[in-house]
Amino acid sequence: MAISAATKAATDALAVNRAPVSVGAQEVHRWMQSFTWDFEKNRTKYSTKYKMANDTKEQFKLIAKEYARMESVKDERQFGSLQDVLTRVDAANRVHPKWNESMKVISNFLEVGEYNAIAATGMLWDSATAPEQKNGYLGQVLDEIRHTNQCGYINYYFAKQGQDAAGHNDARRTRAIGPLWKGMKRVFSDGFISGDAVECSINLQLVGEACFTNPLIVAVTEWASANGDEMTPTVFLSIETDELRHMANGYQTVVSIANDAAASKYLNTDLNNAFWTQQKYFTPVLGMMFEYGSHFKVEPWVKTWNRWVYEDWGGIWIGRLGKYGVQSPASLRDAKKDAYWAHHDLFMLAYALWPTGFFRLTLPTAEEAEWYEANYPGWYDMYGKVYEEWKARGCEDPNSGFLPLQWFIENNHPIYIDRVSQVPFCPSYCKGASTLRVLEFNGKKHSFSDQWGERMWLSEPERYECQNIFEQYEGRELSEVIAEGHGLRSDGKTLISQPHTNKDGKLWTLDDIKKINCVFSDPLKAL
Amino acid sequence: MSIEVSGGRRGLTDPALAATILAAIPDQPLETQRKMNYFMTPRGKRINEYEVLCCYTQPTPDWIPGGLDWGDWTQKFHGGRPSWSNESTEMRSSDWLKHRDPAFRWHALYVKDKAEEWRYTDRFLKAYSADGQVRSMDPVWRDEVLGDYLGAFGFSEYGLFNSHSSVVRDCLGDTLRMSSAMIGLDKVDNAQMIQMERTFLAKLVPGFPESTDIPKNEWTKGAIFKGSREVVQQIWQETYDWNEILFSGHMIYDPLFGQFVRREFFSRLSSYYGDTLTPFFINQMQLYFSQTKGITTDMFHTCLASDEAFGDYNTRLMHVWANKWLPRTITALKDFMGIFAKIPEIQGVTDKPAIEAALNRVFDDWKHDFADPIGYKADTAALIKTVLTGLK
Ligand SMILES: [Fe+2]
Ligand SMILES: [Fe+2]
Numbered sequence: 065m066a067i068s069a070a071t072k073a074a075t076d077a078l079a080v081n082r083a084p085v086s087v088g089a090q091e092v093h094r095w096m097q098s099f100t101w102d103f104e105k106n107r108t109k110y111s112t113k114y115k116m117a118n119d120t121k122e123q124f125k126l127i128a129k130e131y132a133r134m135e136s137v138k139d140e141r142q143f144g145s146l147q148d149v150l151t152r153v154d155a156a157n158r159v160h161p162k163w164n165e166s167m168k169v170i171s172n173f174l175e176v177g178e179y180n181a182i183a184a185t186g187m188l189w190d191s192a193t194a195p196e197q198k199n200g201y202l203g204q205v206l207d208e209i210r211h212t213n214q215c216g217y218i219n220y221y222f223a224k225q226g227q228d229a230a231g232h233n234d235a236r237r238t239r240a241i242g243p244l245w246k247g248m249k250r251v252f253s254d255g256f257i258s259g260d261a262v263e264c265s266i267n268l269q270l271v272g273e274a275c276f277t278n279p280l281i282v283a284v285t286e287w288a289s290a291n292g293d294e295m296t297p298t299v300f301l302s303i304e305t306d307e308l309r310h311m312a313n314g315y316q317t318v319v320s321i322a323n324d325a326a327a328s329k330y331l332n333t334d335l336n337n338a339f340w341t342q343q344k345y346f347t348p349v350l351g352m353m354f355e356y357g358s359h360f361k362v363e364p365w366v367k368t369w370n371r372w373v374y375e376d377w378g379g380i381w382i383g384r385l386g387k388y389g390v391q392s393p394a395s396l397r398d399a400k401k402d403a404y405w406a407h408h409d410l411f412m413l414a415y416a417l418w419p420t421g422f423f424r425l426t427l428p429t430a431e432e433a434e435w436y437e438a439n440y441p442g443w444y445d446m447y448g449k450v451y452e453e454w455k456a457r458g459c460e461d462p463n464s465g466f467l468p469l470q471w472f473i474e475n476n477h478p479i480y481i482d483r484v485s486q487v488p489f490c491p492s493y494c495k496g497a498s499t500l501r502v503l504e505f506n507g508k509k510h511s512f513s514d515q516w517g518e519r520m521w522l523s524e525p526e527r528y529e530c531q532n533i534f535e536q537y538e539g540r541e542l543s544e545v546i547a548e549g550h551g552l553r554s555d556g557k558t559l560i561s562q563p564h565t566n567k568d569g570k571l572w573t574l575d576d577i578k579k580i581n582c583v584f585s586d587p588l589k590a591l
Numbered sequence: 592m593s594i595e596v597s598g599g600r601r602g603l604t605d606p607a608l609a610a611t612i613l614a615a616i617p618d619q620p621l622e623t624q625r626k627m628n629y630f631m632t633p634r635g636k637r638i639n640e641y642e643v644l645c646c647y648t649q650p651t652p653d654w655i656p657g658g659l660d661w662g663d664w665t666q667k668f669h670g671g672r673p674s675w676s677n678e679s680t681e682m683r684s685s686d687w688l689k690h691r692d693p694a695f696r697w698h699a700l701y702v703k704d705k706a707e708e709w710r711y712t713d714r715f716l717k718a719y720s721a722d723g724q725v726r727s728m729d730p731v732w733r734d735e736v737l738g739d740y741l742g743a744f745g746f747s748e749y750g751l752f753n754s755h756s757s758v759v760r761d762c763l764g765d766t767l768r769m770s771s772a773m774i775g776l777d778k779v780d781n782a783q784m785i786q787m788e789r790t791f792l793a794k795l796v797p798g799f800p801e802s803t804d805i806p807k808n809e810w811t812k813g814a815i816f817k818g819s820r821e822v823v824q825q826i827w828q829e830t831y832d833w834n835e836i837l838f839s840g841h842m843i844y845d846p847l848f849g850q851f852v853r854r855e856f857f858s859r860l861s862s863y864y865g866d867t868l869t870p871f872f873i874n875q876m877q878l879y880f881s882q883t884k885g886i887t888t889d890m891f892h893t894c895l896a897s898d899e900a901f902g903d904y905n906t907r908l909m910h911v912w913a914n915k916w917l918p919r920t921i922t923a924l925k926d927f928m929g930i931f932a933k934i935p936e937i938q939g940v941t942d943k944p945a946i947e948a949a950l951n952r953v954f955d956d957w958k959h960d961f962a963d964p965i966g967y968k969a970d971t972a973a974l975i976k977t978v979l980t981g982l983k
Contacts (some may be wrong), residue, residue, distance in 0.1 A: 075723075082723070083721065087790050132704075135706075155603060198756075205759055206772060233627045258673075291602050294601070435595060526667065536661065
């Protein structure tokens with residue numbers, strides 16, 4: 065159209081219609097796919113054996129400004145609730161102490177996952193070629209910053225308003241002392257960011273988010289609220305509203321590689337490894353946090369696990385991807401066995417190592433023991449009996465000179481750490497499926513607790529070289545390790561971690577630990 | 592009472608549950624230190640909310656300076672490359688976690704601002720259209736300049752946006768990572784605003800082409816953006832060092848090329864061509880530019896150039912990078928001068944003295960804000976002279 069004619073047309077158009085006009089987000093988004101251009105060196109900095117298709121679309125058609133609007137509406141609601149009514153009713157001081165402790169771990173460890181997901185989706189934004197797919201990952205980058213801040217906000221809120229700030233106020237520093245941390249890094253940190261970009265997407269989105277985010281974020285809100293905590297549901301349910309987009313990103317990642325020949329060769333192996341990696345940590349740790357970290361129970365973990373991991377994820381979600389050649393992971397059956405006993409085994413070890421935590425742990429009460437036995441027949445003979453013995457020997461009392469770790473040593477039950485998952489296990493005293501496998505490589509011994517991790521290590525040992533806490537602390541006395549890792553409260557004497565949450569119970573100090581003279585050794589050296 | 596509770600009973604409101612819970616809570620709080628991250632060094636007098644929510648979320652071991660963790664990575668790239676490593680950049684730091692966004696924006700504050708900008712943009716466009724302001728726009732300016740060249744500039748913003756992906760993956764600090772994602776999002780927002788303006792014009796001006804085809808052709812094949820396209824491609828895809836990506840994009844290319852194009856060309860000239868629409872969008876971009884400047888000067892000047900142990904080394908490296916990226920940016924500007932032959936000349940506005948004055952403003956600002964603080968000497972008069980040789 066000639067220029068002058070266009071001007072006249074604009075004037076004529078206005079004469080006919082003076083209604084205000086704006087531009088919607090989707091009217092901009094529909095041009096996104098054409099924002100990129102071809103040039104010689106246009107390629108990703110992160111190699112992947114898969115090829116992501118150039119025309120991959122995204123489901124949620126957001127632009128930067130609309131994203132911001134949507135999120136800020138959610139923020140107003142969430143922070144409004146926290147700062148207004150929940151503060152006025154002193155909600156942080158109406159949470160069961162056991163749950164107050166669990167949130168030190170849950171919120172901080174979830175924060176690690178959220179934080180690493182920023183970097184992970186940065187990598188995927190780089191790897192994708194289609195601008196819409198890049199845009200989907202970009203939205204997730206920003207979401208994960210949001211979630212990092214939100215998880216931090218929970219610890220911040222509990223520290224400021226709650227009954228025991230220690231651990232909430234310094235989790236980012238003291239978390240590195242104990243036995244749960246390195247395993248957390250494997251699943252929620254390095255597993256998301258170090259590897260083939262698509263493999264990382266499978267870890268993060270297809271397994272981490274689609275499979276374990278539901279139990280982690282949704283189930284945790286039910287346990288929280290039963291135990292008096294309304295802060296966590298307020299924040300976590302708001303996080304969950306973003307997760308749908310992330311699962312869609314994971315789904316689109318698979319769609320984008322489905323036509324690539326590499327997919328039929330590698331996709332199911334990568335999925336199986338990712339599933340095993342994530343479940344190896346989350347199955348026991350989540351079960352332990354829920355059941356042992358609460359007073360009021362919602363349902364046995366094994367039921368939650370079967371519903372969400374086995375049926376919803378392994379069945380429905382993976383089923384939907386079946387048309388792209390995705391199969392249910394071969395390791396799902398072994399995982400199902402873990403879902404019954406692994407968290408009971410892990411709690412025993414975590415409690416034995418309680419001084420290295422940044423939270424207080426509590427042994428099951430008589431009514432809890434009954435609940436465990438009813439839901440996990442055989443529980444008492446394996447665990448309940450031992451806990452009674454520990455209690456009788458004064459494990460909660462700082463004057464007793466007894467740490468449950470001694471029980472393992474006295475009874476010749478060495479505790480090992482699985483090199484690949486970094487999860488501790490005691491092969492001679494467990495009901496879960498852990499078995500000890502030891503391999504030597506480059507003059508160093510490595511222990512493993514299952515065939516899936518061992519296989520991953522055998523094919524790529526250079527990816528799993530990380531030393532474990534026993535190798536790191538070997539020869540060092542426990543109180544030294546705690547002091548160096550800042551495991552003390554603000555009085556400079558009392559431990560952050562404690563073996564009980566009894567309000568009248570005495571608190572352990574660093575001196576109480578020092579008196580016991582517990583020196584770390586590396587069990588692999590004894591083999 | 593059974594300890595298994597079903598039916599969504601809530602411990603806060605259910606009297607029986609609440610009684611059990613309250614009985615278990617200690618009479619006095621067990622800890623008096625209630626400040627989260629109390630151990631950290633704040634930028635200002637006190638630890639602020641941004642520092643509480645962002646700082647030390649990065650889980651790096653202490654061999655990456657600033658990290659609080661110990662040991663190795665639990666899983667590495669195929670072949671054994673570490674998750675994060677000091678080798679990802681040539682810059683060195685005593686503390687990679689030291690950076691702060693001077694506006695202390697964590698996620699909620701960042702999206703709140705942008706959400707307000709969006710709501711206001713929507714209201715502004717409605718008022719602008721109902722007011723019929725588009726009638727006053729010079730048709731050549733509208734169809735040639737906004738249709739083609741503003742659209743083409745959107746690709747520069749989009750390419751710079753994409754240069755942030757690997758920075759978000761690779762950088763070594765939490766506040767660095769969050770800031771980089773935010774300034775990256777602002778760049779795609781700019782590209783989207785440019786398309787938004789074009790879509791808006793297409794709604795008001797029958798026949799105005801909304802499609803990105805013509806601008807993309809201009810960007811990929813035309814002479815005016817040849818130099819800038821090459822720089823953007825190099826920053827986006829040829830540069831692996833995450834600090835160099837940020838430095839080349841935000842300390843050299845954008846403060847010179849981006850500033851000239853946005854502020855001295857589109858924003859300054861638009862009013863002369865009866866265009867009251869473009870400045871509305873450009874001014875949002877200018878807001879993002881100034882916020883980004885706060886962020887990247889904090890990274891490079893406040894943190895890296897002033898680092899107690901490595902400041903001198905880092906400053907020397909910045910000079911090396913400036914020597915590398917400045918000539919390319921000058922070429923980009925020189926190519927862009929070709930645009931003045933495409934628009935109706937206005938005395939004192941688009942003639943050579945006016946262009947030279949505009950270039951002087953941009954180079955003065957750059958020298959003051961970016962070059963002087965690191966002692967980088969550049970003969971700006973000579974650089975401007977080179978740029979002006981591009982005038983047809
Ligand atoms: Fe998240
Ligand atoms: Fe997510």
